[in-house]
Amino acid sequence: MSSPDVATRPAPEPGSSPVVDVEQAEAALVEHYPRLVRLGYLVLPPSLGRNRRVLTAHSITQRALPRGRTAGDRAVIPAQRGTEGRNGDPGYGYVRLRVLRSALEAGLPLKRKAWPKRSQLPPLLPQVWGLRLFPRSGGADELALDQRLSALGGPARAAYVLRGLERLPDAEVRKVLAAAGVEDPHAALAEADGVPMEHGLLDSPEFDPCSLQARPTDLMRRRQHTRAALAAAAAALVCGALLGLPGDGWGPDGAAAPPYAKNPAAEAALDPGKLTRAAPQTWQRSARTDFSVWPARGSLTGDRELLRRALAVWARPGESVQVSATPGTPAGAPPGPAQLLYAGEVDEARVVLLHDGLRIVRYAEPRDGEGGAALDFARVDGAEAGSSSAVVVDRVDGNVRYLTAPWVRDAAVRDLLKPADGPRTLRRSKDGVTDPLPTAASATICNSVSSLELRDAGGTRLLTDLGELTPAHLTAGRPDAPREVSGQSARASWARTACLLPAVRSHGVRSVNSWAFANQRLPESNGTATWVCTRAETWRGGGSRVLAQFQAPGKRTGAIAAKAQDSPACGVREPRVLAGVLWKSRAGSWHVLAAGSKDITSVTATGGAPGSARGNVLDAPAKKGARAELTGKLADGTSISSLR
Known part of the structure; x- marks a missing residue:
């Protein structure tokens, strides 16, 4: 799409940079808005969280136009000659550069003696009150790629996205990065080389901030915060009056703020x-x-x-x-x-x-x-003993140190992805502080997931870091009778689940239980699959997260078949689950596969792949893209719907 006045625009002088006026930049922004927002979302630091990344990506894209609004305004596009943007459009190259520069600035640390840049602050617009917005979830491959990208620095992430989403050659990537203010584009490309290129995955709905899901924020906390804000306002008035009275105050103490009043x-x-x-x-x-x-x-x-x-x-x-x-x-x-x-x-x-x-x-x-x-x-x-055995005392450079409980006799490190390997002894100081070990919270390329194995008089416990002060206690088995991850079979099951742990990171998780609730013989002699339900319980009681996995034979990591939040499924209150997946055999035929826990006596599928079966597993022939509704029945006739 081009502006009507393009033909009347004078050509740039030889050796000069291309120029673009406001209308041309605006036309490019409107035409390529979804792609520009996706680019900003991918480059923004994952530490912002998915909701803020979505809003910030839209905000920086909408602020990518030049400030001038007259037809005569012109803006120089630096270092973009010859490959100005999509199909050689200098307008697209200009707004892309502005989006990229703002996304990189958003990842810079705040400085005490400098005003923050606009992109480092929460977006004023767009803004949605009372809702959390995030892209639709993809599969295990998208999750793994998102984890790998979050391990890269901002410039390296930008280099990867320019390569994979914009399909720019390395020479042009270096030019764009340099124009965006990256000090060492060569180093950024070298760091990006550490992540295998997945062109198709970057176009996945997982990274599309224009196709969103909406969930409410914590309604109870919102009401509490509203009441607290009113109380704080009243307290501020009282404290303001007290501060005006004569008398000595406490005074600053270290990094503490000045006191309000004596108490x-x-x-x-x-x-x-x-x-x-x-x-x-x-x-x-x-x-x-x-x-x-x-x-x-x-x-x-x-x-x-x-x-x-x-x-x-x-x-x-x-x-x-x-x-x-x-x-x-x-x-x-x-x-x-x-x-x-x-x-x-x-x-x-x-x-x-x-x-x-x-x-x-x-x-x-x-x-x-x-x-x-x-x-x-x-x-x-x-x-209790399992959740009070260790506390994070320091976290730096991708490593974590723990202070262990006084009853811990021995500490060791286990790689959850290598169940056959033995534990590696972890030294502790006389005060109980461990040597540093790699943190699973920052692992993005899932080739190793470190866990802390502690032994005391009650047995051996396995814990892992999910980015919080207290590590999560890992267990295995039925949710109404979980056991420690101490046997070979339990460790082997966790080996195919560990790469999904980032899905419950930083949610106040107290424990994570992994339960293999069904085995299913696949059609056309494709082997036997395992269905696993993983439930993360939080310290606050609510906010639990449940993932149902389909672990196909020969696959290193299970695929997420269904997920839910605040669901009783796979928990003590409702130790049962039903889930399904659309699966393609080696011969190329499609099937809807479903499985439930052993107390489910029959499974029925309706919709795009109708079928029914006695027992707790179902195989129904289907077509690519088919959708089915699943229903299971218990021995007493009670119906149970699939996890969602």
Whole structure:
């Protein structure tokens, strides 16, 4: 699509850069809007989350036009001569460059002494209140590619997308990256070489921010936040009046913000002398196996100034403090004197771990005193031995260190993808801090998924890092009787599930159970498939995630057949499940396959592939693209629908 005045536009002088006016750029933007938004979405840092990436991709694309709005306005397109864009359109090359530059800027860290760039801030428009928007989910291949891309830096991700989505040769990729402000395009291309090129996957609905699914935000939390906002507004008025009164204040304390007003109860909670400390042998005498019986450990437990800074920042985090909290975890001040779990130096930071009965709080400050502090919250109420065996004490450069519980006798590392390999011993300091091990939370190329194996008097437990303060406890077997992942069969089942763990990352996950609920002999002598249900339980109770997998023979990773959130399926309340998948045999014929747990006595398919079968598995001939509705029945006649 071209603007009517293209023919009257004077040609650029020899050796000059191409020029484009507003109408030509706008025409290119309108014509190629879905592709430009997809490009921005793929280049934006995955750490923003899918909802914000969607909105930011639309925002930076809509702001890609030049500021001028008259026909005479012209904008120079740098370094795009000869390959200006799609089909040689300089207008497309211009807006693509603007989108790419903004997407790269969004991934830059904020600087304390510089104003943030517009793309580094949440988008003003478009904005959707009360809804979470995200692209439609793809299969295991799309998930694996998304994980690989998230491991790349912004310039390398941009190089990969320009290669795969725009199909630009490397020489042109370097030109575009240089024009977008990338300092070393050659290094970006070299880093992108580490991810195999998947041209077709970049066109998948998984990466299409124009074809979206909508879900509500947490309705209960929204109501609570509204009430809290009203209460905070009233408190601000009161505190403002108190601040105007004469008298001494607390004053800043480390990275803490200035205090609002004196409060004896709050002052007591911030007094390091009032921190509670469990005696070293309490855990041996107590019937409890949670964080309340952990003794205070670390070389800095007597550093009152460090502890005072940690408590003050907890109560009043300043602008330079990076605060994070797992979903459902309040990030407010301590209600009273907390329990000290750890204070010491780990790598390049001084770290303090505190427990207030509901939450684990981690405070970290740089050892050299330069830079901001970090404050992390994680909900841990109702913890038991399996979920209170370790806490993340430091995370840096793709590695994680844990502080292990006092009852842990031995620690080791296992690769979930290699069930036949033995564990590798993990050394610990006298305080229980482990050596660094690769974190599964940042693994994007799924060729290794590290897990922490801990042995105590109760047996051997397997945990893995999902990007939170407490690692997730991995179990196997029926949801009403889960067992530890300690046998060869349980480890082999987890080996084909481990690459899907990023789907439940950073959701406040307490435990993940993997249950092989059915085996199905495939038609046309294609072997036997395994159906697996993976359920992630959260610390807050709600927000559980359920994935049904179809594990075909010979495949390294299972394919996601269905997924659900806040569903009772595969859980203690409803230990049953039914799922189906459209499957293609080696001979090229299509089938709808379905399977349910053993208490399902019959399965029926209606719609595009009708069929029925006695027992808990179904095979119905189908055509490519067919859709079917599945229904199962229990022995008492109760109907059960498929997971969705």
